[in-house]
Amino acid sequence: MRKIIAAALAAAFVFGGCSAELPQQSSETSQPCATTAENTQERYVPLNYKNQVGMWLPYVRFPDYMQSRSEEQFRKEVVEILEDAAAEGVNTVYFHAHPMGDAYYRSVIFPKGEFLDGSYDPLAIVVDEAHKRDISVHAWINPLRLQTDEQMRALPEDYIIKKWIAAGEPFVKNVNGRWYLDPAYPETRQLLTETAAEILDGYKVDGLHIDDYFYPTADTDFDSEAFAESGESDLAQWRMDNVSSFVKALYDTVKSRDERLLFGISPQANISADYDSQFADVRRWAGEQGFCDYIVPQIYFGFNNENSPFLTVLQQWEDLARDSGVSLVIGLAPYKLGREDKWAGKAAELEWINDPDIISKQIAAVKESSADGYALYY
Template sequence: MKASRLAAAGLAATLLGALAAAPSATAAPDPAAATTTCTTDPATPKRQFRALWIASVTNIDWPSKASQTAPDQVAQQKAEYLGWLDLAERLNHNAVVVQVRPTADAFWPSAHEPWSEYLTGVRGKDPGWDPLAFLVEESHKRNLEFHAWFNPYRVSMPAPGGAGADLAQLAPGHPARQHPEWTFAYPPAGVAGSRLYYNPGVPKVREFVQTAMMDAVSRYDIDGVHFDDYFYPYPSGTHQVPDDATFAAYNRGFTNKADWRRDNINLLIQEMNAKIKAVKPWVKFGVSPFGIWRNASADPLGSDTTGSQSYDIISADTRTWVKQEWVDYIVPQLYWYIGQYPAADYARLVPWWAETVRGTRVQLYIGQADYKSGDPAYGSFWMNPRELSDHLTLNRSYPEVQGNVHFSAVQVRANRLGATDIYAAEHYSRPALVPTMSHLPAKPLLFPVVTQATRQADGVRLSWRQPADGVGPFGDATGYAIYRFDGTTLGGACGTADAAHLVDTVRATSGAVQSWVDTTAVPGKRYTYRLTALDRLANESPLSPPRFVG
């Protein structure tokens, strides 16, 4: 107890010294009054998860084509990724969800699985650099969360003549070639669209895929682990998944195969979450499932829909994952329009998902179908340039909806009908912090102290110091939120209750002094700047003392 008092006294002395050394730091930070009721603008929420899906499978988004390993080709791939980060920043996004294990392969030097063909065009070929390290580092430079997107069971994609199910086409030494008993082809080999899957019913498979993915969690500074909707394969015609022998060998006492399959996936989700949290308790785990769990006609707990049911067709009991809190967030793919569409009306599914997460610690983000916007193949509703913006407006009626993820990056950039511009202007006009997750580890941060604010040709440069309150060079601060108020307004709790005055968030950099330039400051105009420190989960410190610029 005595040692902790001494440590606290030392921190206080450090902080008082910083305040004394800081010109114009005239006040202690405003306490965040929990009882204050603030009027906020729903168009500029302070916290909202906003992300692009950046898909690598078949080179959908990044890299746009598999290249060889010449330095200029590697540089081109890197520059292309930086372009996606530019887009995310321009749209005031705060995260990217990047596919780094599309087909039982890896975008990093893995001891468990081969290099992805989508990097070099050759399965198992070393690209000569570490893409995942680059992806994480560059995303963090922009203060974007990096969610590593893994596909758990898919081993290959379709190939002409049904050759996608040919084990011999995999990289030499591929685990599936070494353990063909771990796999099945679906649809059957030789049938159009056939591909290979790891068999979710084999216990060693579940253990292996978790080990392969945990390698990335352990070795890289990722912020989240993300699964998509591919578990058991989607049905193809009348073909059946060939797992009778697996069920006989590993049924764990189940007599109903459908229940057993769902339990296989439940175990994957539950165990993966536990393994992530055991290694890095702050890393989030999320899944983006098909948008319908079950229809009300099949289950009174289901939604007012008549479409395919993930519970039945791909053995994904998503509602249980939420209720058991095996995931930190869920992103249902609500790829339907608002309107009289009985199979799956967006306006009916959002309230169902909101009710499903209500009372749990699981956060709800919505998967948005940017790929359908402006494409006449998907019907007249998607020719309305406001359709996606209307989705985000509808979301405001449900406080459980805390963000959106857009599929996919190339479609967002395409901006067909100007739809991206519309929803960005109406919903993403200001930066936003990611939602906090109170059940993940955090501890209070000390506030930063602005030591200098000077006008220069390109704007107002702020410099600040962060008192050390943890193990890192700036304690536990990994970033900062920067608020700007007109004149000598102090802001306070209500001034920072939404993003109206949030001008940027920045990543902490090495060195005792942090700095940033406000390029949007109007020459000659008086401003007050206040900052908060952010931990890696975007929990905020109290506000810094104000810094005035005249």
């Protein structure tokens, strides 16, 4: 990962400047950009930046530096990742604390993640080491995605999801062998807010972050019973309202702990697909206050993509977030460097192979846009 970070960010623009509208410090002295607590016994003061340079730390990479590692080894790996990231200007990490009905933190609600085979607390270590380097930590959760059938069978019987399944509750649904929460029910929204509260109350995280796992299918059978009982006539709008309801609930949970904590959403960048396949009302979230503090569309497209060219999609998101008070952070895809892009159209299939400077060029384009920052997915 260190080599990837260096290659992706070498000669790249790094957003400068200090945090905007910083809270008042608890002491007369303060750092020029980051906000920190003077007295660790007092209320934690979140560390956040107006111009994010973000980096996702996804669970799919956990086998590389967590699985089969001791606490000491894991901490060493995290230090190397964070130091390399900080050296290249990264000021915010989104750590995958809750990828699929599991926990890479101390939880009384969810079972331990399968890649965590030690007894240490990954989130606590990441928060500790990141804050030493003035890096903000946002706990990243997938709100609706749960375990597969096979994984579920191996879990304890007292796991709340397994109890719901055994009781035939409609709150969880199986789609192609994987379980998902159904956002139509207050019980699932309550579980999501309890998940957020467990993390926010247990750790000095600086925010909460969700990505693009909303409705797992557009199939009308997924929630036909709940829709019939709702009395509504527009299925798509009803589903969008269900998603916005739990998004709002998460935002409110974050703000109930501290107004200075941030809540961010990272949807897919194709706006039509957000609505048609996931029922994610991104125009509302990006255009109105009260749903998120920042939004990170995953613009994982090259400049020559035949269906979604980078600059066109960037402009679409600028238009959505303009004058809304919601910060726009552009998600970029250095993981695609050196790979064929089969979905980009024939003329653009080899763009990520032929142009090794594509990420640097995209960061430069973000600098010229109205966006407040960018985030990198390796």
